[in-house]
Amino acid sequence: MGFGLRVVVYFAFAFVSTISSLHLVIGERHWRWRDDEGSSSLPKHDDLVTNLPGQPPVDFRHYAGFVTVNELNGRALFYWFYEAMSRPDQKPLVLWLNGGPGCSSVGYGATQEIGPFIVDTDGRGIKFNNFSWNQEANMLFLESPIGVGFSYSNTSTDYDNLGDEFTANDAYTFLHKWFMKFPSYRTRTFYIAGESYAGKYVPELAELIYDNNKDPSLHINLNGILLGNPETYDAEDWRGMVDYAWSHAVVSDETHKTITETCDFKSNDTWSNEDCSEAVDEVLKQYKEIDIFSLYTPLCIADTASSDDKSLLQVMMKRKSNMMPRILGGFDPCLDGYANAFYNKLDVQKALHVSDGHHLRNWSICNLNIFDGWADSKPSVLPIYQKLIAGGVRIWVYSGDTDGRVPVLSTRYSISALGLPVTKSWRPWYHEKQVSGWFQEYEGLTFATFRGAGHAVPCFKPSSSLAFFSAFLQGESPTSSR
Amino acid sequence: MGFGLRVVVYFAFAFVSTISSLHLVIGERHWRWRDDEGSSSLPKHDDLVTNLPGQPPVDFRHYAGFVTVNELNGRALFYWFYEAMSRPDQKPLVLWLNGGPGCSSVGYGATQEIGPFIVDTDGRGIKFNNFSWNQEANMLFLESPIGVGFSYSNTSTDYDNLGDEFTANDAYTFLHKWFMKFPSYRTRTFYIAGESYAGKYVPELAELIYDNNKDPSLHINLNGILLGNPETYDAEDWRGMVDYAWSHAVVSDETHKTITETCDFKSNDTWSNEDCSEAVDEVLKQYKEIDIFSLYTPLCIADTASSDDKSLLQVMMKRKSNMMPRILGGFDPCLDGYANAFYNKLDVQKALHVSDGHHLRNWSICNLNIFDGWADSKPSVLPIYQKLIAGGVRIWVYSGDTDGRVPVLSTRYSISALGLPVTKSWRPWYHEKQVSGWFQEYEGLTFATFRGAGHAVPCFKPSSSLAFFSAFLQGESPTSSR
Known part of the structure; x- marks a missing residue:
């Protein structure tokens, strides 16, 4: 879509927003238009997504597109950013990363787990997620590293160097360049969340931020990290x-x-x-x-x-x-298939600004070549945990307890290896009168389980995951009475 | 109900049976009346249940009532017997026991798990169970010992002596007296099945039968025992x-x-x-x-x-x-409540021949007094396993692997303590293309798990439980290809 057309579409969207601001009730959701609750400070934006096929009507803005992380080699990472459903200017910014390595945060996190639009079971459309995490935060999903989803490099040798360090460096560059696109988020309270192999990515990126924060011009307001069924200590x-x-x-x-x-x-x-x-x-x-x-x-x-x-x-x-x-x-090969169908549609790719509407890009939820060719992997990120804890960065770890891939025993063994003093002993936490799981608090780290949830926890427990996410952002213990 | 009335009702039932024998299709079940497939050799019977409230139409007979096990003290046990759905004369007889101690095989096994009529969620009626085990066998449910369900003694001191031995002795007496009521089953291939604390009852009763079988006049054709999430070795x-x-x-x-x-x-x-x-x-x-x-x-x-x-x-x-x-x-307190409501209805009690239609008996799914006052419990029934295996009695043990009460680890530890040689090593078994669980065969014993099933396995996995039961009766390994 050319710039002119995008502007027209954006204005059309803004106009509809304005005339609809009279406490419009959409379906049964009872959302109000943002004008009532605190206005976005974002200027008109090329990356605004305005015509995503099948998208249910919502009253928040979302943006998708590429951020070039290396001009010389032509490396660009694809992101999808959803403003918070209400008062985005007052809510934190959360970056979500999926693992693999080689798997897409858009295909998993955004559209199977915690984003506002969940891919439908026919693979053709999307449906609204009542438990989207953008109820609590501005949610930024990144396809990382290059080779994942739509992210790419024009320099083929780049693909030979993929590993933990490469991934962290590009993600770090991405963040600074993304803040240039979205300057109002530059000093926002910031968290990084992710699951599975992102158990490595998240602390590694957090460490880069933490170390570089010594330079005030690079400062990012990193407040905490959230890790789900994370690979931690091989x-x-x-x-x-x-x-x-x-x-x-x-x-x-x-x-x-x-x-x-x-x-x-x-x-x-x-x-x-x-x-x-x-x-x-x-x-x-x-x-x-x-x-x-x-x-x-x-x-x-x-x-x-x-x-x-x-x-x-x-x-x-x-x-x-x-x-x-x-x-x-990920956990459901069928769901994966639906995502695959959806993101390989030309009109979807056009709406997400990855295609000109004529040339289809090949998207896959996981790239096995990346998985196979991974060059470096930290055997343990526990030393990073220690550094971040000492630096006052909040660390929460959760575990769906019916996952065999990075099971609750792995996570407990890993955390136990840290040897942190227990500050609040093992007890249940609740959601809607049921035991959601158990939790234990350590000095600098909170660990919680999700009872009966598999690897990608929010797929299985959307409502309690959202409540847990909210507790994490508040820095409050999960609810410990029925 | 007086004898005369019972006869009239029975004849009315028989008449309906006769005029309906023309390949009557009931709903979508496509059952044929038994006359087409092998006729019951049972005479007219006082215990025939003819007007159970809410019962769906079926083409097999079922009987309920008391068997006096001690004339002097006035001890009587309540049973409910369902003929097999087809060719009952060619199918084995299976006695099912629930545990507790103090819990009802009628309230649990028969109407929550494996009987043809499952108590409905409104507590008022019953619905047909498409996976009833009487597809494969004639199923006899016993409320045991006295004090459980409708079973009783007129001698209050009897209740002070309840324990494993008392229970086995009364159940053994029951069997012989029940065969007098149902003589065509006297020499039928016979199995005992049960779950939970019946992990003790079943081998204990099997041992009594096995020992007494030396006397040909007492011979019972015991072929095997089937144990679900059984207490075995404390x-x-x-x-x-x-x-x-x-x-x-x-x-x-x-x-x-x-x-x-x-x-x-x-x-x-x-x-x-x-x-x-x-x-x-x-x-x-x-x-x-x-x-x-x-x-x-x-x-x-x-x-x-x-x-x-x-x-x-x-x-x-x-x-x-x-x-x-x-x-x-049992596993579902709500289901328990529904059973409680159903069996405390006067018309239900009348139909089951436990009430005259005027005086309500107090029925509860579990009797806590029995549980509390249990006098003797064998710390291990593994020596009985050894005796039965030596005697050629088939032993199958299954375990729903999401039960915390008698968990799969307990059952594996107990079986491991037997030290039997492995004849077929650990592998999955399948039902409808999914892994139902895993199994391992030992000399004289088969052990199988049910993936994702709780304590009362058939509640959770009705279809695969029935397939497994069928394999047990055939003495064939569970299906080990997808």
């Missing part, structure tokens, strides 16, 4: 994964006994022990039979034609190192 | 319960560590260690917050008026012995 993550598989009756006593007796996950040479290696292969083999990301839900049994997709999504890798098998994020 | 059941609570994130690492370091469940003096005792209390305390019988489902949050019922149903007891806390069976 050795303990591995140990938790096999103990969880055994205690959840996915593998036999015999297999688990072999692992206990022969595997040293803290060694650099874990897999050289054949007994260990074979027993761990047996764990992975059993998990291929079910959805490792959600133990008790059915698999998406698609037509036989799509069985290749299934194996693609269930791919598991055990490296010849002690690195975790970086299985693709 | 010491290992306890260990499994606390390990499960920890690995399923119900209690903290700290609590579990204390238990591991201080509890000796094989001692007769487990609770004299205060650290152990307090840590186990902490486990029970956390479980009071959720449904221990089904970790990931919501609690029935009833009106505040019924909060007493809830605490009654959630009661947990830790004895000053190493006996398991014998928490009441």
Whole structure:
């Protein structure tokens, strides 16, 4: 869409906003137009999304497009930003990252989990999410690193260097350049959230911000990080994964006994022990039979034609190192398929400013090449936790307790390895009179479980996830009475 | 109902049967009347149930009433017997027992789990169960021992002697007297099935039968036993319960560590260690917050008026012995309430031949007094397993793997303590293309899990439970290909 057309569309949108500002009730949602509640300070904006196919009517603005992070090589990252539903100028800014590595925050976080528009089950449209996190914050979703979703580089050798450090550096650059597009958010209270392999990305980016904040011109008002079923410390993550598989009756006593007796996950040479290696292969083999990301839900049994997709999504890798098998994020292969259909529509790509409306870009929810070629991965981000805690950055970690991929045992082992003093002992937290999970508070860190939730927690527990997110932003303990 | 009236009603029923025998299709079920498929050899019968309120039309007969097990003391046990849906004369006879102790096989097994009529959610009626186990067998449900459901004694001191042995003896007497009422089943292939505390009842009764079978006049054609989430070996059941609570994130690492370091469940003096005792209390305390019988489902949050019922149903007891806390069976306090309403209706009691239609008997799904006053409980039935295996009696054990009360870890620890050789190693079994669970076969014993099922497995997985029951009766492994 040319600039002129965008301006016309924007003005048309603004006009509709104005004439509709009389406490318009849309459906049963009873939202008021923002004019009533505090106005956006954003100027007219090229990236404003105005005609997303199938979008339900809403009274907040959202923006999508590219931010160039390296002019020389032509590297650009794709983002989708939703203003808060009300009073965006008074609400914090939250960056959401998905993991993989290689998976899209747009395909997972934004449109399966916590964004306002959830991809519909027919793959053609989107529906409104009553529990979108932009009720509480301005939500920024980033496809990171290059090669993920719409993000790209014009320099092919860039793809050979992908790893934790590359990802953090580009995300950091992205943030500063994004603030130039959205200057009113430059000094806003800022949080980073993410799940799965973003358990590495989030602290790594937070550390870059924290370190660079010594330079006032680069200061970002980082207040806290929020991590869901996060990969944290490979050795303990591995140990938790096999103990969880055994205690959840996915593998036999015999297999688990072999692992206990022969595997040293803290060694650099874990897999050289054949007994260990074979027993761990047996764990992975059993998990291929079910959805490792959600133990008790059915698999998406698609037509036989799509069985290749299934194996693609269930791919598991055990490296010849002690690195975790970086299985693709997300939990519902069917949902993944719907997202794939939606983002490969020309009109959708045009609305999101990634296509001129004539040339279709190939979008996939996860890029296996990135996953396969990952160059560097920190074996543990616990030292970063310690640095951030010392620096007063709030750390909350949550865990859907029916996820086998980064299970609650892994997360507890990892946190336990930090050796933080307990300040509030283990107790339930509640939502709508039910136990949502349990939580324990440490000096500088809060850990909470989501009872009966798989890997991508908000997919399973949208309402309690939103309540939990709100508690995190307030810095208040989750509700501990029924 | 007087005898004369019963005869009239019976003849009316028989007449309707006859004129309806022309391949009558009832609803969408496409059942044929039994006359087409093999006729019942049963004579006219006083216990035939002909006018159960709200009963959907079916083409099999069912019978309910009392069997006196001790004339002198006036002890009588209540049963409900459903002929198989088709060819009852060619199908085995299966006795089903619920546990508690003190809970009703009618209230749980028959009308919440595996019988043809499931109590409706309004507590007033019943609905047809498409996965009733009487598709595969003639199903006999017994309220045992006296004090449970409608079963009673006229001698109050009898209630002081209730325990495992008393229960087994009365159940054994019941069987022989029941065969006098239903002589065509006298030599039928026979199985005993049950769940929870029936993990004790079932082997104990099987042993009595096995021992007495040496006398040909007492011979019962016992072929096998089937046990669901069964209490088996108190010491290992306890260990499994606390390990499960920890690995399923119900209690903290700290609590579990204390238990591991201080509890000796094989001692007769487990609770004299205060650290152990307090840590186990902490486990029970956390479980009071959720449904221990089904970790990931919501609690029935009833009106505040019924909060007493809830605490009654959630009661947990830790004895000053190493006996398991014998928490009441079942999983859904709401369902329990519906059963309670249904069986306390005068017309229902009249139809089941427990009331004259004028005097209401007080029925409750579980009798806490029995639970509290239980005199003797075998700490382990594994020696009985060994005897039965040696005698060629088939033993199948299954475990719903989201039950915290007799969790899958307890059952695996208990079976492991038997030290049987593995004949078919751990692998998934399937139903409708999904993994139903995993199974492992030992010499003389088959163990299987139900993925995502709570304590009363058929409530959660009705279709796969029926398939599994069918495999058990055939003596064939569960389906091990998708």
